[in-house]
Amino acid sequence: MSEKRALPWLDSPPDGFLEREQRIKSQKQVNIDVYGILRTKDVPQISFEVVGSTGNIYRTIIGNVPFCDCPDVRFRKVQCKHMCFVLSAMDVPSELRYQRSFLPSELREMLATLSLKRKLDTTTPTTAGEKKPVDGECPICFNDFKPKQKTTWCQDCGSNFHQGCFEKWRAAIQTSDNAVRCLYCKLPWKGDEPETPRPTPKAVEPEQRRSKMKYPNVGDN
Incomplete structure (x- = not known):
């Protein structure tokens, strides 16, 4: 047909x-x-x-x-x-x-x-705690890694992410109270950045996290 x-x-x-x-x-x-x-x-x-x-x-x-x-x-x-x-x-x-x-x-x-782009990084085995080379694309924004850009990486599978992309992505995941997991290996996130306690949600927080048009929002303001 x-x-x-x-x-x-x-x-x-x-x-x-x-x-x-x-x-x-x-x-x-x-x-x-x-x-x-x-x-x-x-x-x-x-x-x-x-x-x-x-x-x-x-x-x-x-x-x-x-x-x-x-x-x-x-x-x-x-x-x-x-x-x-x-x-x-x-x-x-x-x-x-x-x-x-x-x-x-x-x-x-x-x-x-x-599907191929999301699986490519998992085909390179690493020892837990070993960082992979910072090359290719960030799996969050799909833009190439560039020299001197701040990055973070998963301490389980070694995959790299732009630091700024990861922070926005993590904030977006947390608006739904979902656990943050690595995009590649799907294990609970263990990164190289210092852990900070997650603040206790306030009653008004869900409304504050929405824009004027009622979209979920993870912007700075």
């Missing part, structure tokens, strides 16, 4: 797309984790939670017709930078990144690429 795209193919990027792609390079987004993978008739739908540049946490879904719950998509009906970020993270070809819908075969390829 031939595949059919839900929405017409775009021969060129729509207005504003290239600007949004540039913004994801200057305004770092942070992928908390792949929230879930659903399959309908072998067609994957990949759901991400992404921390935007203001600290808001958005749900971004890549499926037959991609969606994000951020204001750009909900109210302005345009492709947002969070979609651009996750498509770039999955190494989607440039001519597909601005499409409004995807074929099942394209979605399966995206899932395969994402």
Whole structure:
């Protein structure tokens, strides 16, 4: 059976797309984790939670017709930078990144690429407590490690993370009172940074952790 795209193919990027792609390079987004993978008739739908540049946490879904719950998509009906970020993270070809819908075969390829990127670091065995070389990509923001950037690492599997990315990621995980686990080995986090006692939540804390538009927020303010 031939595949059919839900929405017409775009021969060129729509207005504003290239600007949004540039913004994801200057305004770092942070992928908390792949929230879930659903399959309908072998067609994957990949759901991400992404921390935007203001600290808001958005749900971004890549499926037959991609969606994000951020204001750009909900109210302005345009492709947002969070979609651009996750498509770039999955190494989607440039001519597909601005499409409004995807074929099942394209979605399966995206899932395969994402799964491979998340497993690559676990294929290099290390002794517990041994740090791996700081090279390749940070698994949270999918940007390359650069010289003199602050990093942290898991003392169980040795995997490295940008320090700033890890702090945002940990704060986002803790907004749901979930245990912080290494993205790679999935063991409870033991990093090289000093442990600080987690503050006792106050009754008003959940509201303080939300933005004015009621998104969960892990920003500084």
